[in-house]
Amino acid sequence: MSASPRTSARRMRPEIQALRAIAVGLVVIFHFFPTRLPGGFVGVDVFFVISGFLITGNLLREAGRTGRIRYGRFLLRRAKRLLPASLLVTVSVSLAIAVWVPRHLWDQFYSEVVAATLYVQNWLLAANSVDYLAANNQASPVQHFWTLSVEEQFYLVMPLLLFLTIVVFRTRWRAAAGWCLAAIFAGSLCYSIVLTANDHAVAYFSTGTRAWEFAAGSLLASLGWRAPVGVRTGVSFAGMAVIGSCGLLMNGQLPFPGLYAAIPVVGTLLVLWAGMPSTALGALYRLRPVQWLGGVSYSLYLWHWPVLVLFPFVVGHKPVLPQTLTLIAFSLLLAAGSKYFVEDPFLGIKHRYQHAITLGTAWVGVVAVLVVATGFTATARADTRAEAAAALAELKTHSGCFGAMSMRPDAHCDPAKAPPVDPAFAKNDAHGIESGICAGGRVLEQISDGKACLYGDPKGAESIAVVGDSHARQWVAPLDDIARSRHLRLVTYVHPSCPMADSPVISSDGVVDASCAAWVAGSMRSIAALAPAAVIDAALVPAGYAEAGLSQASFESQVAAHRAAMEAFIHDGAKVVAVADTPYEPQDVPDCVAAHPEDRSNACAGPRSTALDGRPQPLLDAAKSVPGVMVIDLSPYLCTPAECPVVIGGVIVYKDRQHLTQTYARSLAPFIESALARDLIV
Structure with missing residues (x-):
């Protein structure tokens, strides 16, 4: 998640840094230990409110000083702050995918890398959530960029609205800006409630259903309210308690965001409204580890998810507890390196051509990601097309040992002579x-x-x-x-x-x-x-x-x-x-075959008793x-008496856990036609 523009340590608000530390901690713990902190995803909502509060506050102060908002300069400052670290992550992930991730996942992963680089990841995930073929896609190393995409879209729209408000209303622009923010808040909240009830998956990623969270922070900034000194500690503690309770008590079964998102939003607003308590709670906020974690929160958010997702591809299994703790420590190390060697140096550039340097760096980074992603994707797609052509040729020859034909009682096929299988082809081999x-x-x-x-x-x-x-x-x-x-x-x-x-x-x-x-x-x-x-x-x-x-x-x-x-x-x-x-295998078949190319029968095939029989x-x-x-x-051509194989006659049977690949289904055509002919249907 993003942080505020660079400022001195004296001007940095410690309570906001503490909020960032809590938010990123919730997200990281939720991702690494989802059952221990089932509501940790609310850390994202905390970040959204903070962003609205800080960005709108900065813009309003600029408008108050100068009477205008320099929209282009604002976008360049945002690019200077956010792009170097995010592009470093996307370039690194692009190379890591090529080294460690099986080819059948390249198409999905690289398409998400491109979407993340262009800050439209949230819309890609929203589209995939209603695409039946993509709804069960494996989590990619850049899936978490959906939140950054929502923020960037906010950064594009909100300053423009304030700019137009100043131009149109001139002397009364402050009141007009407040009403504009209130309208965004109300409209987006209503839309979030309705869409969450009707299409929860799309609502989760939509910018329209999240805009009210930014607007809530923006409204607080525009009003300039601050809690009375005497109640600041109580209000701030209550806000933190609300956020922490959400992390412990909420879970993924709730219709979120909708009205439930209002709970962490209110908690965040309370902390921001309270400001900095001059009590023991304030001293807790000022603790160096808390402030440090808040300072690296953006980089930690960027790095922790790729580290978690890529680890099983590197070692072949999910992390156990000691490895999980090591991955968290490694993520913190990467975050610190990214913060001190990438983010801060770019923010420190004061050259007269600093904007040209920023744009040049962004251009090089984006081009690098696009070249790597499209290049490796094209390679994987070419291999898939070749496999599809070979499969079609085999089907046309009616080979007695290809696909389902090898399951005939009178077939005498040597599995060792079957053609090699391609999980990348199977993953996309659907009608x-x-x-x-x-x-x-x-x-x-x-x-x-x-x-x-x-x-x-x-x-x-x-x-x-x-x-x-x-x-x-x-x-x-x-x-x-x-x-x-x-x-x-x-x-x-x-x-x-x-x-x-x-x-x-x-x-x-x-x-x-x-x-x-x-x-x-x-x-x-x-x-x-x-x-x-x-x-x-x-x-x-x-x-x-x-x-x-x-x-x-x-x-x-x-x-x-x-x-x-x-x-x-x-x-x-x-x-x-x-x-x-048809059978229901215990795990995603192309993924399993890619991970166990030499032992796919024992590792991937489900027992007939659970995959097929006993399912009313x-x-x-x-x-x-x-x-x-x-x-x-057609179970005789899908299962033996003991198991339901995932590769039959040199063909991967399923494109996921349960849907037949088009190639294997077509190899069943002679048996389907024979059965239909017996009853004079064809």
């Missing part, structure tokens, strides 16, 4: 499972927040519908191949985390997914109008929803809802096929209770 796109097909109809998509032969005389959640989408690629060869239209009605059944899906904070219900209702009407010859239904088992933090109605209610949908399809003249669910499937129970419904179970 697209977002509701808002039609990867490889075309949009047939917009339904609620999703789309019905057309595949197969668009001129086919008959249609087949595929319905369900993302576990239905994984069958689109092989069914597309089958539909093209059979001259059938294939229409998909798939939506992430939304089975084709009138049964509610509930988020972790207890909110019913209304968009899912609207999608199901609209899809059922569309399918009735389509009048397909067959409907192929698939869905993730309830245990999978639970592991994703979602809950559903009772098992019996889910069975009844699936049964009702199947009966509706049959009533409209369609044959119905229920597809048994309401879809199959419903299918068994509706006469005429056909069931396809």
Whole structure:
């Protein structure tokens, strides 16, 4: 997090340095020991309020002295203060990724490095939070730059608003500035409450939902209030107690930021309002270790997260307690070095060309990051394209030992002769499972927040519908191949985390997914109008929803809802096929294969008893209770009697823990086609 512009030790407010020390301590302890301090993330909110208070205070004082705000000069001062250390971290992380991180993560990690360098990381994470394929991305070494991105966006907008206020209102600009800040505070707080209730993940990273926290500090600075001397100690202690309690009592299950963020914000405002107590509490604030930690808080924030995230890639396992303590000490050492050898020297530049030096350094640093990131990303993508071409060639030859074909009872395949696998290819080998796109097909109809998509032969005389959640989408690629060869239209009605059944899906904070219900209702009407010859239904088992933090109605209610949908399809003249669910592996498969290339079976494959069997499937129970419904179970080509392998016939089976790679799914096409032909569906 950022610090105030450089000033002398005499002018530095000790209580603000103490606040910084508390804030960075909360964040660091939360990251290294999340169960010990579950609410440590509120340290970010403390920093936001401090930034609003200091930056707005400085701008208002400048306007009071000179009658104007020099916007360009302000941005250059900010760049001089923040960019040298942040660019040092992003350049270092870029090189570390190339050395220690497996290639299948390069695309994600380097895209985040670029976003962090350009200070738009918060928007990338917000977009990924609603992208089903990216929602479970591994934490990158620069993920924490989202807070810096929010701050930089604040630095761009707030001074400009004050500048315009001075220009427009002239003699009454102070009152106008106060009303402007109040409007930002109220509007952003309301937006934060509404968006947090409806889309918690996006709200967490959005600048709009965080602006009120900066505005709260800005309002306090604009009012110039200071607590009476007699109550300063009590007020300051109360504020610190509120912040500390948040760290201990809050947790990630709360709908945050929303109204809950107001608690640490109020605590921070109390400390800032109180000022410096002239008591033992003030002496505590002045302690050299406290002031030192506050002084290096920006650098410590920058360094501690990459150190924590990269460590397992370097040594092959997560840190144990002694290693964790060593990593914290190493982070402090890096922070001190960054502070005294990078931040302070740049702040000390008083050359007449200091702004040119600042801009030149920033330009060189940004270009260096972009060159490294794009270069290594291009290399990884080229390898992935080559692997994709090789996989497609193998599929076209119908090799008897490629992918699922090697699981045939009469197959005699030597695993040692299987082609090498590429986790980077597997990670991206998906047919697209977002509701808002039609990867490889075309949009047939917009339904609620999703789309019905057309595949197969668009001129086919008959249609087949595929319905369900993302576990239905994984069958689109092989069914597309089958539909093209059979001259059938294939229409998909798939939506992430939304089975084709009138049964509610509930988020972790207890909110019913209304968009899912609207999608199901609209899809059922569309399918009735389509009048397909067959409907192929698939869905993730309830245990999978639970592991994703979602809950559903009772098992019996889910069975009844699936049964009702199947009966509706049959009533409209369609044959119905229920597809048994696929295994759920114990960990991310490409990550595990990359980490254990020589021992992937023992290290990565889940026992059949937990990965597949013993996971009740309401879809199959419903299918068994509706006469005429056909069931396809492809588990013989996914699991042995003992385990569910993660690499079969030289192909990585899953792109994550549970979704089949497109290549492996397509290798199952002959078995799917054979099963469908038995019931004269194709």
